[in-house]
Amino acid sequence: TRTPVTVTVTGAAGQIGYALLFRIASGHLLGADVPVKLRLLEIPQAVKAAEGTAMELDDCAFPLLQGIDIFDDATAAFQGTNVALLVGARPRTKGMERGDLLEANGGIFKPQGEAINAGAADDVKVLVVGNPANTNALIAQSHAPDVPAARFTAMTRLDHNRALAQLSKKAGVSVADIKKMTIWGNHSATQYPDLFHAEIGGKSAAAVVNDQKWLEDDFIPTVAKRGAAIIEARGASSAASAASAAIDHVHTWVNGTAEGDWTSMAVVSDGSYGVPEGLISSFPVTTKDGEWSIVQGLEIDEFSRGRIDATVGELAEERDAVRKLGLI
Ligand code: NAX
Numbered sequence: 270t271r272t273p274v275t276v277t278v279t280g281a282a283g284q285i286g287y288a289l290l291f292r293i294a295s296g297h298l299l300g301a302d303v304p305v306k307l308r309l310l311e312i313p314q315a316v317k318a319a320e321g322t323a324m325e326l327d328d329c330a331f332p333l334l335q336g337i338d339i340f341d342d343a344t345a346a347f348q349g350t351n352v353a354l355l356v357g358a359r360p361r362t363k364g365m366e367r368g369d370l371l372e373a374n375g376g377i378f379k380p381q382g383e384a385i386n387a388g389a390a391d392d393v394k395v396l397v398v399g400n401p402a403n404t405n406a407l408i409a410q411s412h413a414p415d416v417p418a419a420r421f422t423a424m425t426r427l428d429h430n431r432a433l434a435q436l437s438k439k440a441g442v443s444v445a446d447i448k449k450m451t452i453w454g455n456h457s458a459t460q461y462p463d464l465f466h467a468e469i470g471g472k473s474a475a476a477v478v479n480d481q482k483w484l485e486d487d488f489i490p491t492v493a494k495r496g497a498a499i500i501e502a503r504g505a506s507s508a509a510s511a512a513s514a515a516i517d518h519v520h521t522w523v524n525g526t527a528e529g530d531w532t533s534m535a536v537v538s539d540g541s542y543g544v545p546e547g548l549i550s551s552f553p554v555t556t557k558d559g560e561w562s563i564v565q566g567l568e569i570d571e572f573s574r575g576r577i578d579a580t581v582g583e584l585a586e587e588r589d590a591v592r593k594l595g596l597i
Pocket of ligand 1: 279280281282283284285286310311312315356357358359360377397398399400401402424425426427428456496506507508511
């Protein structure tokens with residue numbers, strides 16, 4: 270049998286945590302033959318609720334689940350962790366300015382970065398889900414100098430999956446027939462879902478659909494504002510779909526992308542496609558043997574260039590704001 274993989278989940282008592290933990294424990298994160306040990310991090314007030322979720326995990330009698338430990342201290346929670354899912358974050362509340370939001374999250378992601386630096390396993394992989402995800406990942410990464418920057422990623426896989434779903438409906442094809450979808454930039458309303466490089470049956474999806482008005486006025490805003498539409502309909506923010514995307518992100522990172530396809534991950538920029546070095550921005554990436562690389566050599570037309578520049582510009586502003594606050 271394989272050695273167990275230790276997975277730390279923050280915000281474990283929240284709604285994404287509730288949808289995520291059962292799938293990790295049942296083997297969907299890493300594989301049906303990989304035993305897991307869970308370490309859950311919560312704030313003190315939510316530890317009891319996390320204990321309730323742990324009771325339910327016990328009651329599922331998952332054969333792969335080799336233990337659950339619950340913490341309210343980040344240093345302890347990240348001790349020996351191989352996969353860190355940073356879900357817990359400070360949500361924006363009424364009257365909060367962007368600076369306040371970034372500062373409040375800096376108070377969470379700076380110590381978590383330090384804790385990962387101090388105690389995580391050498392092969393640690395980090396996925397930040399908690400918003401503003403890209404910039405929270407940047408904060409954590411900048412406080413973990415001993416961990417390669419490439420190990421800190423943020424989630425745009427939900428946006429990627431939303432884009433697949435919208436395109437599949439429009440084109441009347443299965444999501445499995447769509448390859449090379451890309452989300453560029455920030456996990457925010459400025460993100461750019463790119464249909465020019467996406468393919469249906471080997472042809473550009475934009476050409477197959479051949480409807481620029483739909484692409485600009487319907488597809489892009491529907492994908493970018495889907496989170497708000499879910500809140501409006503469900504009365505609560507996306508949870509099961511976000512958890513499913515987190516599972517997909519890590520599963521792809523660990524197990525590799527398929528030949529002839531890629532995925533979307535927010536990763537530290539090396540300057541590719543004019544994205545300033547060091548920003549954590551979503552790119553088309555392939556993965557192999559547990560490492561990602563940015564797909565190179567794509568031609569970017571004027572329309573895509575404008576969209577990419579806008580979302581990357583927002584990321585640069587967020588970076589400047591957290592730098593000014595002394596958070597990076
Ligand atoms: P919930 O409010 O249900 O749960 C968050 C949990 O985090 C709470 O239990 C809270 O006690 C805990 N928490 C807060 N501070 C913590 C800390 N310092 N350490 C450990 N735990 C802490 O939110 P939920 O719906 O689960 O969403 C979690 C985060 O995901 C939010 O920031 C949300 O904006 C973000 N999302 C990101 C998405 C993405 O695609 N990147 C999509 C879904 C989601 O909106």
